[in-house]
Amino acid sequence: MVKTVIIGAGAMGLAAAHYALALGHEVDLIEADKVPGGMAAHFDFDGLSIERFYHFVCKPDAPTFRLMEELGIADKMRWRETSMAYFHGGRLHRWGDPIALLTTSLLNPVEKLRYGVQVFLTSRRRGFDDLETVSARDWVERGSGRGVYEKLWRPLMDLKFYQYAENISAAWMATRIRRVGRSRKSLLQEELGYIEGGSETLVKALVEAITARGGRIHLGARVDRIESAGGRVTGVRAGDLFLPAEAVICTTPTPQVPRLAPDLPAAARAAYEAILNIGVVCVAHKLKRSVSPHFWVNVVEPGIEIPGVIEFSNLRPLPDTVVYTPYYMPTDHPKWSWSDAQLIEESFGYLQRINPQLTEADRLASRAGRLRFAQPVCEPAFAAKIPPIRSPIAGLQIADTCFYYPEDRGVSEGARLAREMARAIGTDHQPRREPVYS
Incomplete structure (x- = not known):
């Protein structure tokens, strides 16, 4: 002992x-x-x-399942069919399956093919040691092309890592893609998990x-x-x-x-x-109305300064809609000094841009959670x-x-x-x- x-x-x-x-x-x-x-x-x-x-839980998360088994709560694990989308050009573009990729207007035919091949191969790789000294940007551009990085990735990276966005590890990005890519019910259907309660x-x-x-x-x-x-x-x-x-x-x-x-x-x-670490202010909104049918919406729209919207109630069934809008940023960024109230109001305005039918009467409650050290900056x-x-x-x-x-x-x-x-x-x-x- x-x-x-x-x-x-x-x-x-x-x-x-x-x-x-x-x-x-x-x-x-x-x-x-x-x-x-x-x-x-x-x-x-x-x-x-x-x-x-x-x-959220993905199917490769074996240590989570082992821990829950040891604690006697394995029966609390739940799985649900989920979907994702991109918000661009004032509308939602369904994403995350081969049909969505083939029919999207976000990419041209060559970009679709290269993107699909890169994501497919990434989700089936065992390791990424060869990407350890490569930047995420170089890896995406080498595999999918510069157009794919500029359209799909750069806006997200800029709004999460700011001045560090061009120097993030490809191994870190590829591992994230693989984890979610392996959490599927079928080729056409993503399936993510949550713990009951x-x-x-x-x-x-x-x-x-x-x-x-x-x-x-x-x-x-x-x-x-x-x-x-x-x-x-x-x-x-x-x-x-x-x-x-x-x-x-x-x-x-x-x-x-x-x-x-x-x-x-x-x-x-x-x-x-x-x-180095990036901070986060994660704003949660409790609403009467759904924002979208998707669990995760990547935002690549000029004038919206958050990388995504997570409609958590589209994963875990809840009596009301619950949406998270994360503001990742270095703590020396001017917005870090904004009050919670300012970020709450701005983020609700962003939700209204995604769903114009959403009104102030639909908002039941809002709250901001803040962490100074939320996301390590993982460079090559x-x-x-x-x-x-x-x-x-x-x-x-x-x-x-x-x-x-x-x-x-x-x-x-x-x-x-x-x-x-x-x-x-x-x-x-x-x-x-x-x-x-x-």
């Missing part, structure tokens, strides 16, 4: 606590928020319990499993410092609270690591600081930039969503990494030679 402290009660931190306790370790889980769940946490949306930030069902099951095994969860406790002595971790301090530890798993965003672990060597702190050769999970301080493991690379953020990758870190508890208690950071 190793006395373990886990920092962060998001999906990865909760899963790490669950797995560590199952292995017989003593666990304290500490979280700055007043509720567990992180990006998977729910909020009360005018009487409806719903995720702060939208989540929302991601809160999983969060509650994890909390119950943790407390049932004697794990302690400390909410509303912001960590000030990870303490160490003699090259090994000794505990975690949060205000007046000190939790002694022989092992610590830190799941907070990497930009926060240098502040939390000042005893790390300078090279290690610099490696964490070098990982990003794999070599990620620090080792085992830090130079013995007993201290550090990982956040950028460690999922080339996979994107998601519960499945969090569960996979949590299991690996739990298994490593107690295996590195002796000071080790400092790893090389590039």
